Amino acid sequence: MKLITAVVKPHRLDEIKEALQAFGVQGLTVTEASGYGRQRGHTEVYRGAEYTVDLVPKIRIEVLVEDEDAEQLIDVVVKAARTGKIGDGKVWSVPVETAIRVRTGERGPDAL
Amino acid sequence: MPPGITTLAADAPELSAANTGFMLICSALVMLMTPGLAFFYGGMVRVKSTLNMLMMSFISLGIVTILWVLYGFSLAFGTDVGSVIGWSSDFVGLSGIGVTELWDGYTIPTYVFAVFQLMFAVLTPALISGALADRVKFTSWALFITLWVTVVYFPVAHWVWGAGGWLFELGVIDFAGGTAVHINAGAAALGVILVIGKRVGFKKDPMRPHSLPLVMLGAALLWFGWFGFNAGSWLGNDDGVGAVMFVNTQVATGAAVLGWLAYEKIRHGSFTTLGAASGAVAGLVAITPAGGAVSPLGAIAVGVIAGVLCAMAVSLKYKFGYDDSLDVVGVHLVGGIIGSLLVGFFATGGVQSDAKGLFYGGGLEQLGKQAVGVFAVLAYSLVVSAVLALILDRTIGMRVSEDDEISGIDQVEHAETAYDFSGAGGGAAPRNTPAPGTPATPTNKKVDA
Numbered sequence: 001m002k003l004i005t006a007v008v009k010p011h012r013l014d015e016i017k018e019a020l021q022a023f024g025v026q027g028l029t030v031t032e033a034s035g036y037g038r039q040r041g042h043t044e045v046y047r048g049a050e051y052t053v054d055l056v057p058k059i060r061i062e063v064l065v066e067d068e069d070a071e072q073l074i075d076v077v078v079k080a081a082r083t084g085k086i087g088d089g090k091v092w093s094v095p096v097e098t099a100i101r102v103r104t105g106e107r108g109p110d111a112l
Numbered sequence: 113m114p115p116g117i118t119t120l121a122a123d124a125p126e127l128s129a130a131n132t133g134f135m136l137i138c139s140a141l142v143m144l145m146t147p148g149l150a151f152f153y154g155g156m157v158r159v160k161s162t163l164n165m166l167m168m169s170f171i172s173l174g175i176v177t178i179l180w181v182l183y184g185f186s187l188a189f190g191t192d193v194g195s196v197i198g199w200s201s202d203f204v205g206l207s208g209i210g211v212t213e214l215w216d217g218y219t220i221p222t223y224v225f226a227v228f229q230l231m232f233a234v235l236t237p238a239l240i241s242g243a244l245a246d247r248v249k250f251t252s253w254a255l256f257i258t259l260w261v262t263v264v265y266f267p268v269a270h271w272v273w274g275a276g277g278w279l280f281e282l283g284v285i286d287f288a289g290g291t292a293v294h295i296n297a298g299a300a301a302l303g304v305i306l307v308i309g310k311r312v313g314f315k316k317d318p319m320r321p322h323s324l325p326l327v328m329l330g331a332a333l334l335w336f337g338w339f340g341f342n343a344g345s346w347l348g349n350d351d352g353v354g355a356v357m358f359v360n361t362q363v364a365t366g367a368a369v370l371g372w373l374a375y376e377k378i379r380h381g382s383f384t385t386l387g388a389a390s391g392a393v394a395g396l397v398a399i400t401p402a403g404g405a406v407s408p409l410g411a412i413a414v415g416v417i418a419g420v421l422c423a424m425a426v427s428l429k430y431k432f433g434y435d436d437s438l439d440v441v442g443v444h445l446v447g448g449i450i451g452s453l454l455v456g457f458f459a460t461g462g463v464q465s466d467a468k469g470l471f472y473g474g475g476l477e478q479l480g481k482q483a484v485g486v487f488a489v490l491a492y493s494l495v496v497s498a499v500l501a502l503i504l505d506r507t508i509g510m511r512v513s514e515d516d517e518i519s520g521i522d523q524v525e526h527a528e529t530a531y532d533f534s535g536a537g538g539g540a541a542p543r544n545t546p547a548p549g550t551p552a553t554p555t556n557k558k559v560d561a
Contacts, residue, residue, distance in 0.1 A: 047390060048380055
């Protein structure tokens with residue numbers, strides 16, 4: 001199995017979710033995150049005092065998949081997340097040793 | 113505060129049910145300004161000190177209410193003693209006042225006047241709190257309020273509004289509190305922060321407002337309540353002056369919103385929400401002393417000037433290095449001075465009194481009187497407030513420890529957290545209460561080991 005993690009622009013969440021559902025993914029986890037890449041942050045002004053806000057709001061999406069689906073699923077996520085502008089985010093995958101469905105105790109790919 | 117409307121009621125005035133009802137509603141409106149101010153300030157601080165900011169205003173509703181009943185009303189509005197203070201034993205505890213006894217020269221009961229003025233006394237020390245955000249021990253603040261209203265607010269209210277008070281007798285025009293409330297609170301704020309110093313990380317750490325919607329809500333409540341504060345200060349509606357004040361309050365405030373936003377757009381590039389809310393408060397402050405003396409066009413001028421100058425003034429703290437955290441000096445002191453002095457330029461002589469300003473052929477006489485009022489209140493409040501802060505700082509200490517300030521004053525002083533948005537409840541579990549359905553057992557009791 002592989003864990004696909006995507007840190008992307010928050011307003012792309014719905015697109016990504018729909019694309020993953022169409023692909024056949026049964027479940028995913030979304031976390032609100034903040035961070036920056038090459039686009040850095042932005043400037044805000046409060047009563048004339050300027051603040052550089054480095055950390056930009058992002059969402060972090062995590063999906064567990066079987067090995068053979070991983071590459072294709074990454075492509076789906078990248079396509080749905082892309083706006084072509086700076087700050088679109090990153091997607092990566094890592095191998096996963098095991099996964100357990102808490103309710104039934106099923107292990108491995110059966111738990112997905 | 114106007115002289116008695118004796119021209120309309122040459123004989124003894126009679127109780128007016130309309131004026132009495134109006135004034136009771138105005139009193140409730142002014143009461144709402146204190147929690148409104150709490151929201152206005154509360155939204156501007158960082159998350160970790162939201163509750164402390166709210167409480168610094170809210171506690172005034174408790175403390176000053178009681179002090180006002182015990183002796184405050186007597187000191188401010190009792191029989192004049194030497195032009196500087198009042199005293200009437202009937203007013204102590206409000207217990208010697210007859211139910212139908214009318215306030216001298218007016219058509220409303222003394223009780224109504226007393227409760228209307230009570231709300232002003234509650235609001236004024238709360239205004240100071242914005243300058244002291246994030247860093248003052250709550251008990252020290254409570255003691256400061258107690259001392260401050262006693263030796264600063266009650267006497268100054270007497271000077272400005274009390275029959276026989278020296279600024280009142282001099283002819284200083286302060287319709288609803290430009291000097292007694294706003295310059296007074298702004299100067300006090302400056303005096304205290306010069307003693308207690310800056311927040312940890314001032315000018316280094318980002319100190320963004322944590323909730324601008326809360327700031328906007330607070331500004332809206334202030335604006336709404338301010339109609340009672342301003343229009344009610346004429347203590348009745350027999351001659352239309354209160355209505356002029358009401359109109360000018362709206363007009364100047366709208367103009368000040370535009371003035372602040374225009375300055376900000378040109379200077380910093382954006383129309384900010386905080387700028388709009390701050391402009392509204394600056395306009396309200398500036399029209400407070402002036403609204404009964406100027407025309408609606410004059411009110412536009414007062415509002416625009418206050419909006420622009422206050423927007424400029426809030427940056428002074430970075431230049432001079434004093435930490436006026438939420439700009440009490442920049443908005444209330446500067447706005448109060450602007451409004452009080454502009455009376456000397458824009459008074460038409462046709463509304464609350466026949467005193468004319470410079471632009472209406474009145475020369476410099478009224479402007480001179482206004483300047484005396486401004487300077488007297490500013491100097492007295494600044495010096496006495498600094499001394500009070502110094503005494504408290506040297507005895508019980510004004511500030512929380514640096515560690516507590518950094519980790520957040522809410523938990524240290526109030527044992528609470530402002531927001532809990534996490535489904536996990538922040539990991540909180542009851543310490544001393546038994547789980548539902550289980551009887552209390554000794555194991556549930558707190559053990560001091």
